[in-house]
Amino acid sequence: MIDSASERRVLADRLVQAGALKSPAWRAAVEAVPRELFLNPGVFLHEGGQWRPVTAVGSDPAEWVRIAYTPDTLTTQLDGHLTADQVSGPVAGLPTSSSTTPGLVLSMIESLDVEDGHQVLEIGTGTGYSAALMCHRLGEDNVTTIEVDPGVAARADAALETAGYSTWTVTGDGLLGHPRRAPYDRVVATCAVRRIPYAWVRQTKPGGIILATVGSWANGAGLAQVTVNEDGTAEGRIIGRASFMQARSQAATPVAGDLSARTAYADSERQTKVSPLMMDEWMPAFLTQLAAPGAQLVRAATSEGAQLLYLFDPERESFAEFVADGSGWRVRQGGPVALWDAVEDALTAWQTAGGPDITAVRLHISKECHTYWIGGQQITTRTSSHWIGDKSALRWQHQLA
Ligand SMILES: C[S@@+](CC[C@H](N)C(=O)[O-])C[C@H]1O[C@@H](n2cnc3c(N)ncnc32)[C@H](O)[C@@H]1O
Numbered sequence: 001m002i003d004s005a006s007e008r009r010v011l012a013d014r015l016v017q018a019g020a021l022k023s024p025a026w027r028a029a030v031e032a033v034p035r036e037l038f039l040n041p042g043v044f045l046h047e048g049g050q051w052r053p054v055t056a057v058g059s060d061p062a063e064w065v066r067i068a069y070t071p072d073t074l075t076t077q078l079d080g081h082l083t084a085d086q087v088s089g090p091v092a093g094l095p096t097s098s099s100t101t102p103g104l105v106l107s108m109i110e111s112l113d114v115e116d117g118h119q120v121l122e123i124g125t126g127t128g129y130s131a132a133l134m135c136h137r138l139g140e141d142n143v144t145t146i147e148v149d150p151g152v153a154a155r156a157d158a159a160l161e162t163a164g165y166s167t168w169t170v171t172g173d174g175l176l177g178h179p180r181r182a183p184y185d186r187v188v189a190t191c192a193v194r195r196i197p198y199a200w201v202r203q204t205k206p207g208g209i210i211l212a213t214v215g216s217w218a219n220g221a222g223l224a225q226v227t228v229n230e231d232g233t234a235e236g237r238i239i240g241r242a243s244f245m246q247a248r249s250q251a252a253t254p255v256a257g258d259l260s261a262r263t264a265y266a267d268s269e270r271q272t273k274v275s276p277l278m279m280d281e282w283m284p285a286f287l288t289q290l291a292a293p294g295a296q297l298v299r300a301a302t303s304e305g306a307q308l309l310y311l312f313d314p315e316r317e318s319f320a321e322f323v324a325d326g327s328g329w330r331v332r333q334g335g336p337v338a339l340w341d342a343v344e345d346a347l348t349a350w351q352t353a354g355g356p357d358i359t360a361v362r363l364h365i366s367k368e369c370h371t372y373w374i375g376g377q378q379i380t381t382r383t384s385s386h387w388i389g390d391k392s393a394l395r396w397q398h399q400l401a
Contacts, residue, residue, distance in 0.1 A: 002061045004034050007069040011035075011102060014071060020107040029136040030106065036068035038099055038127035038159045042084025043067065043074040044091075051075065051091050053084035073101045076127055077152060080248075095245060097152045099127040100190055104242065109133065111225060111239060112186045112211055118142060119181070121203065123174030123212075124190035124247075128156030128163075135165040143167045144181045146174035148248050173249055177203040184208060192221050192244040194293065195398060196234070198367050204228040213242040214363075216252060217297065220285025222358050226365060238361040241282055255296050255312045262312060263321045266332035272340070274347050276309050276322040276329055283358050284347055290372050290396040291346040292339045311339045349394050350374070370398040 012030040015021035021030060042055035045067070056064055067074070077083055078093030109130065114120065120134055125147035134143045145167065147153035153171040160167055170178050174189065175197045182203035189200075189212035200210050208228050215221030221243055226236030246252075255262070278284040279297055288295065288311075298310040309322040309329075318335030320343075331340050350356070356374055364371045373395040 002065050004036060004065050004069065005031070007065055008032075008034065011069050011071075015103060015106050018103055020103045020110070022110050025137050026106060026110060026133070029133040030102070032136050033129065033132045033163060034068075035099065035102070035129055036065055037163050038129040038132065038156070039068055039074060039076060040155060040159060043076055043099075044078060044084055044093075044095075046075070047090070049092075051078060051093055053087050053089075053091070055085050057085075071101060071103060073104075074099045077149070080149070081151070083151075096248075097126050097149060098245070099129050100244070105130045105133070105190070108188060108190075108211055108223070108242075109137075111223075112188055112209060114138060114186055118185035119183075120144070120186045120188065121178060121181070121184040121200075122146070122188050122190065123177075123200075124148075124244075125153060125156045125169060126190060127152075128160045128169070130190060131156070131167060131169070132160055132163050132165055135160070135167050140165045140167040144170065144178050144184070146170040146172055146178055148173055175199065175247055175249055179203060187211070189213065189247075190244060191247045192216065192242075193247050194250050195370050196224060196226065196365055198365065198400075201226075201228055201232065201234045201365055201367075204234075206230045210234060210236075213244045214238070215286060215289050216246055216250065217285050217289060218243060219280070220282055220289060222286050222361060224363060226363065233364060233366045235362070235364040237363065238286075238358050241358060252294070252296060252314075255298050255310075255314060259298070259300060259310060263310070263319050263332065263334065266321070266334045268338070269330060269332045271325075272322065272329045272331050273344055274351070276311075276320075276331070276340070278347055279311075279343075283350070283355070286358055286361070287346045287350055288343045291342040292337070293398060295339055295343075311343070313337060313339055346394070346396075353394060368400055370400070372396045 008031045012027050044051035075095040075098045077097035080096045119142050122145040125145040131145040150171050157169040177199040183205045185208045187200045187210040192213040194216050210226050213221045214224045222238035223240045223242040225239045226234040228234045295311045295313045300308040311320040316337050318337040320340035321332045322329045360374045
């Protein structure tokens with residue numbers, strides 16, 4: 001086995017330069033934990049629209065170490081079961097487990113603001129690499145990590161043992177947290193959630209921090225950082241963009257196939273006020289998910305090749321169909337919820353407010369309700385003061401009870 005100490009130092013230098021790594025304690029963790037130990041049996045590299053399997057055993061050791069220290073996310077499982085040792089050539093598939101890019105892992109765990117003795121719960125063990133970094137920093141007894149996929153969990157557990165950490169690795173649905181070891185000082189999720197489960201709030205000590213990616217679209221998710229209050233609520237804000245695979249139990253079945261049945265009965269048709277193509281941008285995509293939770297953006301084309309765009313909310317049997325008409329877009333909406341009306345209100349209010357960044361979004365979580373807003377009394381800068389009060393299109397409440 002090749003000693004990767006110099007690659008780890010280079011990785012740490014790169015992470016410092018990128019601003020992802022700040023504290024000496026986390027730098028020591030990056031320099032100590034060999035990422036290659038966590039990539040067994042291998043990885044899939046995305047090349048030419050397919051996934052090329054590369055296994056640890058079949059590779060030249062120097063090449064394997066080079067791959068392990070690329071700054072990219074390394075996919076370790078496709079379609080919920082396939083590992084690199086099970087195929088001999090490039091395959092298609094959807095990533096379902098990975099070693100997240102070290103830049104994102106480190107910037108997230110730096111944002112956790114951990115202190116010695118803190119108990120941390122990680123949701124989404126994946127390869128176990130991020131859990132190993134936390135074990136190095138906090139000690140193995142202070143880290144609990146949950147992975148939903150039994151095979152992935154077993155491999156991570158073995159890798160953590162090889163790296164010298166006998167931490168508490170749980171196989172199960174991390175959306176439920178892990179009550180047996182609660183309460184925690186910090187909860188961090190490395191899979192995206194549609195909303196932060198109240199179980200995590202309940203299992204976090206007052207003053208404790210939860211960090212998780214909120215959103216179910218690949219291009220419109222926000223990294224939420226909330227602090228738990230004495231009264232069992234939590235509040236905080238979106239601190240940046242992040243992109244993670246969806247928590248498995250929350251992953252929506254993609255709407256596909258013949259769309260004509262889903263759009264057969266429209267209740268209204270009109271010209272749009274803003275282009276639906278805005279939803280390709282990150283912040284508008286995030287706002288769309290706040291305004292129309294559960295909606296999916298779907299693309300298609302007419303038999304003549306004209307572009308078609310849809311919002312579908314299968315659970316609420318609602319749709320918005322967009323057709324380019326030369327000068328702009330027409331929208332047909334059907335079902336109990338006028339999806340585009342809600343999204344368009346949010347997008348126009350956001351534009352009127354000067355198009356603030358995702359980091360302007362605040363959130364409050366109670367057992368019954370998740371509230372997101374931009375502006376309001378909590379924001380005191382002058383630029384935001386004109387949104388206060390009357391812009392209800394910049395406030396979204398997801399009532400659960
Ligand atoms: C991006 S990977 C985690 C990366 C990991 N932290 C690392 O450093 O290797 C996301 C993982 O979350 C897991 N996952 C998805 N839904 C989950 C859930 N509901 N509970 C626990 N783990 C889940 C996936 O199986 C996947 O292994």
